[in-house]
Amino acid sequence: MSTRAKELITIAIIAVFSVVIYILKITGVMTGIEFSGTVSTIIIIAIFLALLVILIRTLRGHLVDRRTVFLFIAFSVALPLLMNISQKITVSGEVEQVYNAVIDLQPGSRVLVSFDYDPASAPELQPMAESFLRLCFMRDLKVIVMGLWPQGPQQAELAMSTILEDDEMKAKNIKYGIDYVNLGYQAGNEFVVQRMGSDFKSMFRKDYSGRAYDDLPLVKNVKNFSNIDYSFNLSAGYPGTQEWVQVAVDRYGLKMGGGNTAVQAPMMYTYLNAGQLEGLLGGMSGGAEFEYLANFTGKATKYMLSQSFAHMVVVAFIIIGNAAFFRSGREKKL
Amino acid sequence: MRREIPLLITGIVGIVFVLQYFIPHFPFNRMNAWFSDWFSIVAAFAIWLGALNLMKISFQKVFRRKSDWGYAVVIIMSFLLMAVVGFAEGKGFRDQGTAFDWLFQFVYTPLSATMFAILAFFVASASYRAFRARNFEATLLLLAAFLVMLGRVPTGDVLTGFMPEGMRLSAVASWIMNFPQTAGQRAIMIGIALGLVSTSLRIILGIERSHLGGGD
Numbered sequence: 001m002s003t004r005a006k007e008l009i010t011i012a013i014i015a016v017f018s019v020v021i022y023i024l025k026i027t028g029v030m031t032g033i034e035f036s037g038t039v040s041t042i043i044i045i046a047i048f049l050a051l052l053v054i055l056i057r058t059l060r061g062h063l064v065d066r067r068t069v070f071l072f073i074a075f076s077v078a079l080p081l082l083m084n085i086s087q088k089i090t091v092s093g094e095v096e097q098v099y100n101a102v103i104d105l106q107p108g109s110r111v112l113v114s115f116d117y118d119p120a121s122a123p124e125l126q127p128m129a130e131s132f133l134r135l136c137f138m139r140d141l142k143v144i145v146m147g148l149w150p151q152g153p154q155q156a157e158l159a160m161s162t163i164l165e166d167d168e169m170k171a172k173n174i175k176y177g178i179d180y181v182n183l184g185y186q187a188g189n190e191f192v193v194q195r196m197g198s199d200f201k202s203m204f205r206k207d208y209s210g211r212a213y214d215d216l217p218l219v220k221n222v223k224n225f226s227n228i229d230y231s232f233n234l235s236a237g238y239p240g241t242q243e244w245v246q247v248a249v250d251r252y253g254l255k256m257g258g259g260n261t262a263v264q265a266p267m268m269y270t271y272l273n274a275g276q277l278e279g280l281l282g283g284m285s286g287g288a289e290f291e292y293l294a295n296f297t298g299k300a301t302k303y304m305l306s307q308s309f310a311h312m313v314v315v316a317f318i319i320i321g322n323a324a325f326f327r328s329g330r331e332k333k334l
Numbered sequence: 335m336r337r338e339i340p341l342l343i344t345g346i347v348g349i350v351f352v353l354q355y356f357i358p359h360f361p362f363n364r365m366n367a368w369f370s371d372w373f374s375i376v377a378a379f380a381i382w383l384g385a386l387n388l389m390k391i392s393f394q395k396v397f398r399r400k401s402d403w404g405y406a407v408v409i410i411m412s413f414l415l416m417a418v419v420g421f422a423e424g425k426g427f428r429d430q431g432t433a434f435d436w437l438f439q440f441v442y443t444p445l446s447a448t449m450f451a452i453l454a455f456f457v458a459s460a461s462y463r464a465f466r467a468r469n470f471e472a473t474l475l476l477l478a479a480f481l482v483m484l485g486r487v488p489t490g491d492v493l494t495g496f497m498p499e500g501m502r503l504s505a506v507a508s509w510i511m512n513f514p515q516t517a518g519q520r521a522i523m524i525g526i527a528l529g530l531v532s533t534s535l536r537i538i539l540g541i542e543r544s545h546l547g548g549g550d
Contacts, residue, residue, distance in 0.1 A: 022440075066459045073458045087488035090504040119443035120450040150381070154428060154438060161430060187381060188374035195370045198363070202371065210425055251355075262486075269516040270523060285486050308487040310454060315483055317462040318476070325466050 076309035095289040098257040098279030107140035109229035115152030121236035127300035128259040128287040129159040143180040184208035189239040348538035
């Protein structure tokens with residue numbers, strides 16, 4: 001069979017699988033599926049034994065193909081989604097800082113949340129967005145949402161619609177324009193932040209749905225950053241937390257915390273340790289730690305099991321790779 | 335004039351942005367506001383330019399039957415679909431329940447997330463094939479990666495649960511992130527910043543002209 005034919009068959013299988021999963025999801029069949037404790041244990045032992053077999057085979061000179069690595073990653077990410085294993089979350093100082101900053105705010109304080117990411121980073125950042133907004137509303141804070149990425153405000157709308165379905169949120173009777181506002185997207189990257197330092201309205205004459213800035217009770221008296229009590233930036237790259245720190249924090253003295261993808265988070269530690277950033281949620285684990293503090297089991301906590309498994313599998317393959325490397329007298333390439 | 339006017343604009347805008355940082359008063363604050371607004375306007379046009387350019391390149395690829403032209407067809411169809419659906423639905427095209435919103439939530443979002451998720455497979459494969467303890471530096475990097483990867487997930491603390499709290503993997507990972515990692519990042523960032531300052535000065539003073547499209 002030719003490579004092209006194999007590719008087409010693979011695409012067809014994935015397409016059929018996706019359609020089946022989608023149908024199961026919309027019909028509600030997928031919702032209740034969960035492995036029992038015994039099945040979960042059997043799966044974990046099976047994966048561990050399979051990795052052990054691969055290590056032994058590698059030491060005997062049989063190297064595994066990279067497609068085997070892909071298969072293990074697929075299993076280690078997908079299967080834990082159906083497991084019900086609780087993990088002990090250890091909260092790091094930087095996550096606690098964000099939580100404390102929100103808790104210390106008086107009810108009615110204004111919080112600016114900038115959604116600087118697109119759907120590609122949503123699996124990591126959307127859970128953070130949801131738990132952060134949820135905590136803000138639980139504390140009766142007023143939330144102003146915006147985005148320096150075109151898809152950011154739409155991600156904010158998705159997060160908002162998810163949390164507003166919650167019974168606790170419904171009881172709060174959250175109203176658009178009074179309790180939260182979505183100012184939408186504005187092109188111009190850090191220049192938007194710079195102009196907001198002197199005048200919000202110059203950058204957002206209308207909100208996301210087209211209502212005039214002055215018609216929104218929550219923001220009509222917000223002139224610039226001096227009217228904002230805390231800011232939280234959800235960022236997946238440029239423009240993002242770095243630009244906010246350099247302009248809004250350094251120049252205008254805005255208090256700010258960050259929620260970053262795991263890839264970007266290491267860069268933010270320089271700002272965090274210098275005190276320019278008041279707290280940081282890094283990747284899925286940061287989101288899970290925040291959910292733990294906020295006493296809320298969200299997507300980050302659920303997905304952490306997959307991340308734990310995936311990390312373990314990657315570590316195992318690094319060990320296997322090095323075993324092959326040393327066995328072959330430090331020469332063989334995989 | 336095609337070179338002199340852009341050089342003049344770059345020089346004036348660059349100098350004003352530097353001055354207004356240190357003197358945030360009239361006239362520099364006003365000029366800063368003008369230039370920032372202009373930047374937003376130019377950036378908004380750049381989005382249009384980018385979209386139209388993508389269409390032009392994709393159409394050329396299809397008409398000239400260049401390699402992988404099928405992907406260009408997918409780009410054109412997707413672009414037109416989103417644009418037509420968005421314009422047809424008018425002002426509230428992003429509201430919940432609209433066709434545009436459905437396409438965004440159930441087509442664009444999963445596809446984007448899939449592209450990002452593929453990274454996990456490549457990272458795992460690359461780690462397996464290239465992460466080797468070849469020498470002292472590589473071993474150090476390998477150990478750091480090992481500890482951070484395990485320390486960043488709850489499994490790390492489960493494995494080292496018998497140890498004192500400050501010596502568990504999560505604490506070790508935090509220490510690596512806060513000290514050696516931050517020191518390295520700072521060194522890189524200071525280096526980049528110095529490079530940016532010198533490049534910016536060269537552009538403002540008109541010494542560096544490659545952004546105008548020429549080689550000199």
